[in-house]
Amino acid sequence: MIADDTQTCQPLAGGQSLMPMLNLRVAQPEVLVDLNRIAALSFIEIQNDVVHIGAMVRYTALMHSPLIDKHVPLLAMALPYIAHQAVRNRGTIGGSVALADPAAEMPAVLKALAATIVVVSAHGQREIPAEAFFLGIYETALDEGELVHSIKIPLATSGHRFGFYELARRHGDYAMAGVAVSAQSINPCTELSIVFFGVADQPLRAVDAQAVLEGCAISDNAALTAAQQSLPAELMLGDTGVSADTRLQLARVALKRALLSMAD
Amino acid sequence: MKNKEIEVCINGETIQASVPVRMNLVDFIREKLGLTGSHVGCEQGVCGACTISIDGVAVRGCLMLAVQADGSSITTIEGVSENPVGSALQRAFVEHNALQCGFCTPGMIASSIEYIEQGGLSDRAAIREHLSGNYCRCTGYQSIIDAVASVVDQRAEP
Numbered sequence: 001m002i003a004d005d006t007q008t009c010q011p012l013a014g015g016q017s018l019m020p021m022l023n024l025r026v027a028q029p030e031v032l033v034d035l036n037r038i039a040a041l042s043f044i045e046i047q048n049d050v051v052h053i054g055a056m057v058r059y060t061a062l063m064h065s066p067l068i069d070k071h072v073p074l075l076a077m078a079l080p081y082i083a084h085q086a087v088r089n090r091g092t093i094g095g096s097v098a099l100a101d102p103a104a105e106m107p108a109v110l111k112a113l114a115a116t117i118v119v120v121s122a123h124g125q126r127e128i129p130a131e132a133f134f135l136g137i138y139e140t141a142l143d144e145g146e147l148v149h150s151i152k153i154p155l156a157t158s159g160h161r162f163g164f165y166e167l168a169r170r171h172g173d174y175a176m177a178g179v180a181v182s183a184q185s186i187n188p189c190t191e192l193s194i195v196f197f198g199v200a201d202q203p204l205r206a207v208d209a210q211a212v213l214e215g216c217a218i219s220d221n222a223a224l225t226a227a228q229q230s231l232p233a234e235l236m237l238g239d240t241g242v243s244a245d246t247r248l249q250l251a252r253v254a255l256k257r258a259l260l261s262m263a264d
Numbered sequence: 265m266k267n268k269e270i271e272v273c274i275n276g277e278t279i280q281a282s283v284p285v286r287m288n289l290v291d292f293i294r295e296k297l298g299l300t301g302s303h304v305g306c307e308q309g310v311c312g313a314c315t316i317s318i319d320g321v322a323v324r325g326c327l328m329l330a331v332q333a334d335g336s337s338i339t340t341i342e343g344v345s346e347n348p349v350g351s352a353l354q355r356a357f358v359e360h361n362a363l364q365c366g367f368c369t370p371g372m373i374a375s376s377i378e379y380i381e382q383g384g385l386s387d388r389a390a391i392r393e394h395l396s397g398n399y400c401r402c403t404g405y406q407s408i409i410d411a412v413a414s415v416v417d418q419r420a421e422p
Contacts, residue, residue, distance in 0.1 A: 019327040020308035023288070036332060060321075084397020086315050086322045086375060171396045 007031055011147055013095030014058060016087045041094070041149070044068065050116075050152040055094020060085075062093065071155045074113055074162040074182055078105040081164075084172045094148040097133070100140045100202070103174040105166070107134045108197035111205065112180040113153050120149040127152070134202045161186045163258035166198070167250050169241075174198060176242045177250035179206075179258050186218040186262055199251050200235045208232070209255065219263045227259075228252040270334040274299070275343025283330040290314040290325030292333075293340060301341035301370050305399070312398030315371035316340050322378040341370035349380050352415045362411040364402040371398050376412045386416035 010029035012018055013036075021027035035041065041056035044065050051071050053062070062068050063079045082088055082105055096106040097117055110117075110130040117128045119142060133141045142148070156162070166178030175198035184191035192213050194206040208230035216223035231251055238244035267282045274297065283292050288307075293316070294300050305311035307326045314325035317339040344350030353373050356362070363369045372395065379394045391409050400408060 015327050015329075015332075016309060016324075019288075019329075023307045023326065034329075034332060080393075083309075084312070085378065085394055086312065086324050086397055087309055087327075089321045090323050090327065171393060 009033060011035055011098070013056060013098065014090040014092040015095075016083065016091040017095065017099050017101065035147075043150075046071065046155070047152075049155050051155060053093055053151045053153070055097070055148045055150055056092050057094070059088035059091050059093070063088070072113070072153050073156055073160075074164060074180060075109055075153070077162060077164040078109045078180060081105055081166055081168075081172075081175070081178075087172075093151060097151065098140065098142065098148045100134050100136075100138055102134075102137055102200060102202050103198040105175075105178065105180070105197060108178070108195040108203040109164075109180045110151060110153070111203045112182050112193045112195040114193065115154070116152040117148060118150045118152060119146045121146040125149065131205075136201050139202075157184075159185050161262045163262040165254045165258035165261065167254055177247055177254045179251070179254045181258050181262065183218070183262065188215050189213045189218055190215070194255070196231075196251055196254075199247055200237055204232075204235060206231055206255070213259075218259050224256055224259060228255055231255070268331050268334075270331055272333050272335070273337040275339060276346065285329065285331050287330045288326055289328040289330045289333050290316070292330035293325060293338070296330075299340050299342050303367050303370060305367070310397075310399070311368075312371040312375065313368055315374040315398065317374050317377065320378075320381070322374050339374075341373060344373055344377065347377065349377050349415070349419075352418060353377065353380075353411065356411040356415045356418075357408070360407045360411040360414065362403060362408040368398055368400045372400070372408055376415075379412065380416060380419070384416065386413040386420075388413060391416075 007030040009031040012032050012034045035056055041054040043054040044057055044067055045052050059079055059082055069076050093106055096104050100107055115130040117130060117133045119126055128141050161183045163181035166175040168175045177199050179196045182193040183189050192210045194210050196204040209227035212227045212230050213223050233248050236244040236247045265284045265286055268285050269282050271280045281296060290302050290304055293302055302316055302325050303313040305313035309324045309327045315322050316325045318336050345354060353376050375395055375398050388409050391412050
């Protein structure tokens with residue numbers, strides 16, 4: 001059905017974003033394909049050096065998974081910030097990936113962790129690095145007829161350190177600015193990966209900040225300030241609630257707090 | 265619009281119904297089953313007034329289609345007094361003045377039942393976080409949190 005291009009067809013995952021869009025008549029697909037009874041898409045397992053997560057795994061299941069706690073701590077840190085309990089009971093990781101809302105936590109976390117998105121279609125399967133998957137507001141590298149099948153995330157090693165911070169008006173609201181950080185080590189910093197969400201039209205990798213901090217101690221004040229100053233002001237989006245200037249400032253604050261939380 | 269036959273167990277009673285495939289679950293419960301205790305506020309999953317329990321899990325009634333509930337067991341506010349936690353919460357909400365207009369109450373109770381059944385503590389911050397997806401526009405939240413905390417404490421007594 002999804003491969004049939006004579007009608008607009010929309011897969012329905014947890015529905016916590018698509019259902020509001022249908023209720024508001026913002027989305028009007030002719031056919032809705034419910035994925036909720038596909039048990040084969042609800043797995044969390046370790047395969048060699050990755051955790052493999054099915055697209056229909058719900059946030060609550062991820063929060064209760066000892067595998068995620070142990071092997072993907074950054075994901076575990078981000079989960080409580082996603083909306084509210086009743087929404088996390090239905091919302092799925094694959095749905096968030098396929099939607100590619102730039103304010104959502106999952107795309108930024110997956111990009112920070114160098115995850116891989118496994119996609120399927122009638123023609124077979126392919127793997128897309130998270131780095132190349134999220135292209136813009138609700139825009140992904142998915143081709144017509146392709147579905148997100150699962151996500152592969154490299155296992156954290158013992159020295160690996162992670163930071164996560166978001167600024168929202170109320171708990172569960174979309175972040176005004178947030179950041180996910182991963183580092184191989186922090187004293188000095190090596191292989192830093194810093195990805196913002198809720199600031200630009202897609203999960204934003206802070207390339208310059210990564211370069212500035214590489215090789216410095218994570219609590220080095222001069223390096224922190226330089227990293228804050230290096231964030232790309234021209235990519236910040238403004239809206240009616242938060243101007244682009246304010247967002248830049250919030251992103252700087254979130255970065256500092258996330259990095260300092262890693263020093264503890 | 266196409267219809268589909270579904271079977272659900274609602275508040276302990278098994279029913280079969282033919283529902284339009286596009287109908288939201290909470291609309292089905294209110295309009296077809298006449299159980300109007302579940303309220304429809306924002307219809308975009310934000311306000312929490314339509315929160316109900318499906319197979320023991322709190323969900324938004326406005327963010328599911330009725331056909332997706334086929335085969336499941338649903339509890340709405342009309343059925344919560346059968347559950348000891350539910351009836352204790354109902355009493356506590358009255359005792360603590362945790363409702364005024366009552367619009368948010370069915371959703372508050374559904375979320376609170378889940379919190380208590382999952383072993384939630386009487387820690388106010390934890391209750392507040394769990395109920396953060398349920399909006400109240402009149403009493404404010406203090407008395408609601410008092411009510412939930414009192415039920416947690418009662419249950420902890422030997």
